[in-house]
Amino acid sequence: MSAKRRRAQRSPSPQYNLDDDSYEPYVPISQRRQEKLAKLSSLGVTAGRHKAKHIQEEQEEREDALKEEERRREKARKERTLLFEAQEVQKRKAAEDAKKTEGEKAEEVDQEILEAIKSRRKLISDLELAKGIQYTDPLRASWRPPRYIRERTLEEHEKLRDKYHILVEGEDVPPPIEHFEDMKIPDPILKHLKSNRIITPTPIQLQGIPAAFSGRDIIGIAFTGSGKTLAFCLPLIMLALEEEKKLPFVRGEGPVGVILCPSRELANQTFENVNTWCSALARDNKYPQLNSLLCMGGIAMNEQSHVLSKGIHIVVATPGRLIDMLEKKRFTFNNCKYLCMDEADRMIDLGFEDDVRNIISFFKRQRQTLLFSATMPRKIQDFAQESLIKPVLVNVGRAGAANLDVLQVVEYVKQEAKMVYLLECLQKTPPPVIIFSENKNEVDDIQEYLLLKGVEAVSIHGSKTQEERQFAIKAFKSGTKDVMVASGVASKGLDFNEIQHVIIFTMPKEIEDYVHQIGRTGRSGKTGIATTFVNMNTPDQTLLDLKYLLMEAGQKVPPFLASVDDPRAVLGGSLKGCPVCGGLGHSISNCPKLEETQRRQLAAHRNVEGGSY
Numbered sequence: 001m002s003a004k005r006r007r008a009q010r011s012p013s014p015q016y017n018l019d020d021d022s023y024e025p026y027v028p029i030s031q032r033r034q035e036k037l038a039k040l041s042s043l044g045v046t047a048g049r050h051k052a053k054h055i056q057e058e059q060e061e062r063e064d065a066l067k068e069e070e071r072r073r074e075k076a077r078k079e080r081t082l083l084f085e086a087q088e089v090q091k092r093k094a095a096e097d098a099k100k101t102e103g104e105k106a107e108e109v110d111q112e113i114l115e116a117i118k119s120r121r122k123l124i125s126d127l128e129l130a131k132g133i134q135y136t137d138p139l140r141a142s143w144r145p146p147r148y149i150r151e152r153t154l155e156e157h158e159k160l161r162d163k164y165h166i167l168v169e170g171e172d173v174p175p176p177i178e179h180f181e182d183m184k185i186p187d188p189i190l191k192h193l194k195s196n197r198i199i200t201p202t203p204i205q206l207q208g209i210p211a212a213f214s215g216r217d218i219i220g221i222a223f224t225g226s227g228k229t230l231a232f233c234l235p236l237i238m239l240a241l242e243e244e245k246k247l248p249f250v251r252g253e254g255p256v257g258v259i260l261c262p263s264r265e266l267a268n269q270t271f272e273n274v275n276t277w278c279s280a281l282a283r284d285n286k287y288p289q290l291n292s293l294l295c296m297g298g299i300a301m302n303e304q305s306h307v308l309s310k311g312i313h314i315v316v317a318t319p320g321r322l323i324d325m326l327e328k329k330r331f332t333f334n335n336c337k338y339l340c341m342d343e344a345d346r347m348i349d350l351g352f353e354d355d356v357r358n359i360i361s362f363f364k365r366q367r368q369t370l371l372f373s374a375t376m377p378r379k380i381q382d383f384a385q386e387s388l389i390k391p392v393l394v395n396v397g398r399a400g401a402a403n404l405d406v407l408q409v410v411e412y413v414k415q416e417a418k419m420v421y422l423l424e425c426l427q428k429t430p431p432p433v434i435i436f437s438e439n440k441n442e443v444d445d446i447q448e449y450l451l452l453k454g455v456e457a458v459s460i461h462g463s464k465t466q467e468e469r470q471f472a473i474k475a476f477k478s479g480t481k482d483v484m485v486a487s488g489v490a491s492k493g494l495d496f497n498e499i500q501h502v503i504i505f506t507m508p509k510e511i512e513d514y515v516h517q518i519g520r521t522g523r524s525g526k527t528g529i530a531t532t533f534v535n536m537n538t539p540d541q542t543l544l545d546l547k548y549l550l551m552e553a554g555q556k557v558p559p560f561l562a563s564v565d566d567p568r569a570v571l572g573g574s575l576k577g578c579p580v581c582g583g584l585g586h587s588i589s590n591c592p593k594l595e596e597t598q599r600r601q602l603a604a605h606r607n608v609e610g611g612s613y
């Protein structure tokens with residue numbers, strides 16, 4: 001083989017081998033130049049776009065950063081302003097506070113406490129609450145004042161109220177009526193009242209009775225012994241009479257209304273009054289017999305089975321037994337439309353509030369609600385106003401003021417000298433006399449001492465049996481016994497005839513209790529004396545309450561009492577009465593009643609907690 005042929009076999013020429021990968025076809029220079037140009041120009045545009053995008057992004061980032069910075073600055077500026085404002089407010093407040101007297105500051109604290117304790121549930125039934133029932137108008141009544149009274153002007157009504165020192169609040173208050181004869185009361189009752197020397201209405205009656213006859217809810221406040229019982233019993237008797245006339249009651253029907261009392265003694269006394277007036281009515285053949293039921297602890301219900309076997313018109317009750325009877329369905333409140341609470345401030349405050357709510361939940365229809373008392377602190381009045389429907393407030397004198405027919409004597413008697421001085425004190429007037437003490441043991445000690453000294457004395461307090469309590473009251477009322485020694489039980493509402501003298505052996509902490517206690521004398525327009533022993537053991541605050549009460553009633557203030565300074569006056573605060581208990585000598589922040597309430601609530605709370613284990 002020639003050398004030329006062998007070279008050709010080992011290394012073939014690239015131009016001729018078409019299967020070789022490295023083969024590149026020939027492209028003319030002009031075409032290649034154009035293609036390069038196109039490639040370059042296309043590369044240039046993309047880079048421009050990328051670049052523009054990049055620039056825009058950078059720009060946006062810068063703007064965002066600027067905005068962020070601006071926001072931070074604004075926030076800081078605002079914070080600085082708020083801080084500044086807060087500092088300014090603080091400075092202003094400090095300056096204002098500096099200007100305020102200690103008294104004004106104390107008043108602010110009192111206001112805060114009052115606001116805090118104000119939040120109470122309205123006195124409406126759970127059923128009404130659940131169904132969202134809200135009555136807006138008072139019950140309709142068929143009674144109307146006589147035409148000539150309706151035709152009087154509002155000024156004439158107001159003049160009459162002024163004449164009797166009656167203050168009223170409320171919408172469309174019914175007119176006052178000066179004579180029982182104009183109230184359309186049935187003749188037999190009028191005659192009976194007359195025979196008991198009840199001839200003209202007292203101020204609470206002349207405004208309270210027309211308002212109640214008109215179907216209005218009432219908050220009635222008038223001093224002790226001013227005839228409130230008739231003012232709330234008579235409207236119920238009239239209502240029962242009207243219902244009975246429409247359709248006579250048969251077994252299982254009724255009652256039309258209920259009167260609630262805080263103690264058995266008071267319930268018993270009110271029941272006797274209602275019975276007397278109903279009997280007076282039934283003695284006249286023109287009128288039907290109205291049946292009333294006394295419903296309170298301590299009496300066997302079978303004693304009353306004869307009443308339960310007929311229709312019942314009126315129930316007078318203490319809360320506990322009433323709830324028991326309602327739960328046992330001995331009668332129902334399906335058609336009950338009158339609820340009255342005597343000594344109402346006590347009923348809807350300490351101790352009974354839950355019972356009252358429970359009782360209200362048995363009502364199935366709208367009712368007329370009446371609250372009566374001699375003492376009614378502002379806090380309770382406000383609460384009551386909220387719970388009633390367009391109530392009429394009838395106020396005779398300041399709520400919680402003492403009866404002006406009572407001569408109040410306050411004496412400083414050392415603790416160890418009290419018993420001996422008591423004997424001397426008993427000589428001031430002829431019997432009957434009531435002696436009050438706050439403490440059950442002290443009541444027993446006093447009675448024992450008096451019995452040893454030959455004084456005919458009986459006693460009542462919460463630890464005595466019902467029989468003992470009833471015996472004591474009967475013996476004292478009938479005049480068999482000259483002196484009754486009692487704890488607070490007997491102070492509220494009991495109407496003993498002709499009591500000449502009340503001796504308060506231990507001054508109660510709450511001034512309301514004092515007002516009720518001295519109110520056992522000076523009733524029904526008669527005068528009486530109240531002697532109160534105080535000494536080192538009587539707290540200054542109680543002495544202050546007493547001092548202001550004496551001043552208000554225009555009574556002599558003994559020097560030792562006059563010398564008790566009021567810290568509020570020293571601090572320059574206002575001397576308004578306490579809204580919780582009505583005491584004039586202290587503010588809410590040191591109210592003994594509030595302390596007592598809190599103590600009870602704490603105790604109740606502990607009991608509940610204890611019970612859950």
Ligand SMILES: Nc1ncnc2c1ncn2[C@@H]1O[C@H](COP(=O)(O)OP(=O)(O)OP(=O)(O)O)[C@@H](O)[C@H]1O
Pocket residue numbers: 197198199200201202205222223224225226227228229230373374492493494495519523524
């Ligand atoms: N219009 C009247 N005229 C004369 N005496 C009356 C009149 N109304 C009631 N009384 C008599 O006055 C006395 C006191 O009445 P009542 O017990 O109703 O007073 P009160 O205002 O309820 O007192 P308290 O706040 O102490 O319960 C009773 O003996 C009663 O018979």
